[in-house]
Amino acid sequence: MTGPDFSYEQAALTRGATRVAGVDEVGRGPLAGPVTAAAVVLDPANIPEGLNDSKKLTVKRREALFDVILAVADVSIAHASVEEIDTLNILRASHLAMERAVAGLKAAPDHLLIDGNMIPRGLTGSTEAVVKGDAKSLSISAASIVAKICRDRIMWDLAQQFPGYGWETNAGYPSKSHREALRNLGVTPHHRRSFKPVHNILYQE
Numbered sequence: 001m002t003g004p005d006f007s008y009e010q011a012a013l014t015r016g017a018t019r020v021a022g023v024d025e026v027g028r029g030p031l032a033g034p035v036t037a038a039a040v041v042l043d044p045a046n047i048p049e050g051l052n053d054s055k056k057l058t059v060k061r062r063e064a065l066f067d068v069i070l071a072v073a074d075v076s077i078a079h080a081s082v083e084e085i086d087t088l089n090i091l092r093a094s095h096l097a098m099e100r101a102v103a104g105l106k107a108a109p110d111h112l113l114i115d116g117n118m119i120p121r122g123l124t125g126s127t128e129a130v131v132k133g134d135a136k137s138l139s140i141s142a143a144s145i146v147a148k149i150c151r152d153r154i155m156w157d158l159a160q161q162f163p164g165y166g167w168e169t170n171a172g173y174p175s176k177s178h179r180e181a182l183r184n185l186g187v188t189p190h191h192r193r194s195f196k197p198v199h200n201i202l203y204q205e
Contacts, residue, residue, distance in 0.1 A: 003052045003053075004134070005136070005137075006044065008020075008113050008133075012126070017109075018110055019041050019108070020109060020111045021112050021143075022039070022042070022133070022143045023098050023114045023140070023143055024037065024140050024141075024143040025037040025098055025147060027172070028091075029173055029174070030192075031191055031192055031195050031198055032165070032178075032191045033167070034081050034082060034151070035079065035080045035090065037080075037097035037147055038076065038078075038146035038147040038150065039101040040073050040076075040142040040146060041107075041109055041139070042073050047072075050065060051138050052135070053135040053141055053144060054144040054149075062145050062149055066145055066146060069145060074107065076102070076105045077104070078099075078104055080097040080100075082189075082190055084096060086193050089194070090192075095120030098114065098123070111126040111127070112127040112128065113130050113139055114130065114140075116129055116131065155167045155172050162190065166178050182198065
């Protein structure tokens with residue numbers, strides 16, 4: 001099983017790009033919490049060892065890589081709130097988080113590699129969608145690691161304020177225990193009201 005490589009970035013650099021950013025988001029599926037995106041511009045001469053799709057790495061490995069990525073790359077992290085998710089819909093909100101992440105980079109990239117099959121409408125210029133990009137492109141895999149660690153930490157903090165939902169382990173995803181807690185404890189301000197399991201509990205009366 002081969003991991004991600006630098007070929008997408010190298011192709012863009014060969015075409016004349018100088019700053020290639022990988023962009024990924026995490027948190028489309030959860031019932032609670034924000035959606036988080038990261039944009040990462042790697043230094044071709046200093047790429048961290050062991051980058052991969054964040055889902056294929058252990059928590060410990062992700063944590064270690066997170067610190068290394070922040071130390072050697074230009075990294076920007078951004079979010080779309082629960083309110084924005086409920087107002088816009090989850091797809092548009094995740095694209096908004098990606099747009100904000102790109103806008104937050106220290107210097108503007110001249111080519112973007114976006115995880116998935118759609119390009120957020122706010123990202124103009126040289127942009128490329130890469131399906132399963134976190135398993136193909138080192139820049140996207142770095143962004144997936146950063147976004148995941150950052151969002152997991154947010155959910156861990158929220159779990160301390162709203163115990164019982166298991167967010168410190170399920171990160172807001174609809175695990176069996178999370179769905180049971182929703183029924184027993186009710187809906188928090190951090191739950192996405194536009195998501196069916198939450199909506200159904202709110203309006204079952």
